[in-house]
Amino acid sequence: MIALCANHASLADGGRWTKDQLRKLKKEPYVSLDKVSEYYDYLRKDVVCVVGNVAYNIKNVLEINDERVIGFEKDSEGYSRLNLLIRNKCGHPILVMENNSWIAFSKALFDLRCSLRGKELEIVSKDKETNLHIRFDDYPLEKFRNQLLECYKLSLSELRKRDKTRELLPDFSSVEEFISYIGSPDTVPTWTIKGHLSWGNVELSLNIHGIKDLKNGFFFGMTFVMGGKTAFGFRDGSVVLGVSGN
Numbered sequence: 057m058i059a060l061c062a063n064h065a066s067l068a069d070g071g072r073w074t075k076d077q078l079r080k081l082k083k084e085p086y087v088s089l090d091k092v093s094e095y096y097d098y099l100r101k102d103v104v105c106v107v108g109n110v111a112y113n114i115k116n117v118l119e120i121n122d123e124r125v126i127g128f129e130k131d132s133e134g135y136s137r138l139n140l141l142i143r144n145k146c147g148h149p150i151l152v153m154e155n156n157s158w159i160a161f162s163k164a165l166f167d168l169r170c171s172l173r174g175k176e177l178e179i180v181s182k183d184k185e186t187n188l189h190i191r192f193d194d195y196p197l198e199k200f201r202n203q204l205l206e207c208y209k210l211s212l213s214e215l216r217k218r219d220k221t222r223e224l225l226p227d228f229s230s231v232e233e234f235i236s237y238i239g240s241p242d243t244v245p246t247w248t249i250k251g252h253l254s255w256g257n258v259e260l261s262l263n264i265h266g267i268k269d270l271k272n273g274f275f276f277g278m279t280f281v282m283g284g285k286t287a288f289g290f291r292d293g294s295v296v297l298g299v300s301g302n
Contacts (some may be wrong), residue, residue: 100245108267188251210265211278
């Protein structure tokens with residue numbers, strides 16, 4: 057018996073491969089190509105990106121040394137297409153996504169996982185210094201609101217641990233203001249991106265409740281950024297959060 061995923065099983069049933077080719081796939085199941093490529097079919101017009109901060113209608117969600125690491129482009133029909141540039145510690149690209157089409161470079165990877173329905177993509181660099189987890193969801197509004205509230209609480213807890221000299225009181229109004237800004241839709245299409253980015257002098261930990269600058273020991277709590285060009289920029293040890301220029 058040769059176990060295949062749903063997509064490849066239907067291809068096999070249709071005669072895509074000979075029996076000998078299928079046996080070879082079973083004997084040598086690992087990727088032997090220099091590149092692995094695929095396309096994300098999830099296209100939505102008004103998406104939210106959760107990557108430590110929460111970005112909506114932002115072209116560049118994260119920049120490092122003036123390069124766009126995470127961002128979106130609007131196509132002619134108004135759909136928001138995801139763009140990524142992920143490098144390893146030496147600065148070599150391990151994953152490039154252009155308008156939802158992605159290429160992973162096998163020689164720089166330790167592991168790559170794509171879920172059956174294509175909602176999740178996870179990569180780990182060969183040196184294990186860089187990892188990234190991407191997930192797409194269409195959240196019902198109430199579930200989306202609850203997730204934001206939980207992330208906000210986690211962010212506040214982290215900030216309290218780091219600065220015990222100030223009394224940080226919860227203020228959930230920013231969550232409601234953000235939901236109002238995006239129009240309180242019944243469903244909120246959301247890209248969630250988290251992981252550990254390390255190349256050159258940059259080392260960031262992306263969490264659902266904030267971004268950690270591991271080189272300098274800073275933590276940037278969850279911030280809502282709506283409209284503009286860049287949500288978070290890191291360059292030469294300086295950080296700009298919540299840039300809203302055109």
